[in-house]
Amino acid sequence: MDRRNFVAYTAASLAGFAHEWATTPPAAFAAAQQGKPVDADLVGSLESISRNLTTAPTAPRQYTAPLLDDQLKIVTDLIEEGRYTERVGERLHRLAAGLAQTVGWHRFDHGQHAAAARFWHAAVHSAYACGDHDLGAGVLSDLAYQALWLRDPATSVAILDRALRRPLHPAARSVLYLRKARAHAALGEERTCTRVLGAAERAFEAAADTRAAPTWCGWVSHSDLAVDTGRCLLDLGHPRQAHALIREGTDVLPVAREKTRGIFLTYEAEGYLKRGDIDQAADAARTALAMAQRIGAPRCTALISGMVPAFRKHGTAPGVAQLLDGIHVARL
Numbered sequence: 001m002d003r004r005n006f007v008a009y010t011a012a013s014l015a016g017f018a019h020e021w022a023t024t025p026p027a028a029f030a031a032a033q034q035g036k037p038v039d040a041d042l043v044g045s046l047e048s049i050s051r052n053l054t055t056a057p058t059a060p061r062q063y064t065a066p067l068l069d070d071q072l073k074i075v076t077d078l079i080e081e082g083r084y085t086e087r088v089g090e091r092l093h094r095l096a097a098g099l100a101q102t103v104g105w106h107r108f109d110h111g112q113h114a115a116a117a118r119f120w121h122a123a124v125h126s127a128y129a130c131g132d133h134d135l136g137a138g139v140l141s142d143l144a145y146q147a148l149w150l151r152d153p154a155t156s157v158a159i160l161d162r163a164l165r166r167p168l169h170p171a172a173r174s175v176l177y178l179r180k181a182r183a184h185a186a187l188g189e190e191r192t193c194t195r196v197l198g199a200a201e202r203a204f205e206a207a208a209d210t211r212a213a214p215t216w217c218g219w220v221s222h223s224d225l226a227v228d229t230g231r232c233l234l235d236l237g238h239p240r241q242a243h244a245l246i247r248e249g250t251d252v253l254p255v256a257r258e259k260t261r262g263i264f265l266t267y268e269a270e271g272y273l274k275r276g277d278i279d280q281a282a283d284a285a286r287t288a289l290a291m292a293q294r295i296g297a298p299r300c301t302a303l304i305s306g307m308v309p310a311f312r313k314h315g316t317a318p319g320v321a322q323l324l325d326g327i328h329v330a331r332l
Contacts, residue, residue, distance in 0.1 A: 015155060018140050018162035038082035043091045046075060050095055054102045055215075065106045072099040090130040097126035101139050101216060108146060109259075109299040116146060134172045134214040137163040141176045148183050156183035171213035174203035175220050178228045185232035193232050201225060219257065223249040227264050234267065239274040246271055262291040262300040266307075273310050282311065282319035289326050301330055 050071055053064050075096045078084075084092065104119035120139050127136035144159040160180040164173065177200035184193035204225060207213055213220070230245030250264040265288035272281035285304050292300035305327055311320050 015158040018159040036082060038078050038084040038088055040088055043088055047095055050099055068103050072103055093126045093130040094132055097123045097135050133166045134169050135216055137168050137172055138216045141179050145179050153183040153186035169214055170203045170207035170210055171217045171220055174200045175217045177203060181232050185235040190236050197229055223253045231267050234271050239271050243271040258291060258295050259297045262288045262297055266303040278314040278317040279319050282323045286323050
């Protein structure tokens, strides 16, 4: 886990950053006055390439990280050194924000948390520059999700409370509410969690009657509502209900979202563990581990490794020895 320099982003500084985003008008950017001209056709080509890289199915993404890094450098160099109209500048900043968000997730998935936070901070600034509130809120919610992952749900709630202050597309609000519910569940705040889950569902339903969802949250579905609700119930001590919802969501997840499926399967394994169904827990974890190794999903592998102490207590249960051997091999 790369936590070096993550201290630079303290709970107070993250909450302050989110507050600034929520209350300050987007800064108008000035088109560069020097350098080579950047025309709309070039930006269109960059947008097409970036779209293909950022929306590829999960499995090929393990090979595209260097390409995304290069693409982001090209775009940021054009922003800093090029000469362009205000409209082209908006497109460049939006493109930079989307690329930085995706690159940040690559770093996050590999446990490089300081680097992920830096990319996400840059993405928020770029979203600011082009006035894209939905995208800015989405990247803030990524920082909030990271805080939850690093066991700081209070900071996660603080960031999301501020991000939700701006008017947002209903699909974006649904994603932010789901992540906020997860944080409240981690804090043991069942009543608040239930209320926020209701808000997430209402926002999701409202999204069907509005314009197309922003690209960054276009994936949100009934599957995510079910699994995140199940994850909340798991944290709140209701494993039986949690398991039913997690299984329901996993069963209807699109094939292209294999990494998400692997994460969902680890939730299912945890639910079975809490119910005492050790053989089913081991089976779900083995399936998730095999998937994570095939598609290159280290965050999923890390979740499974975190369950090792619990599985070791049941070393003679069916499937546990094979699972522990598989985790050992994955660590080599």
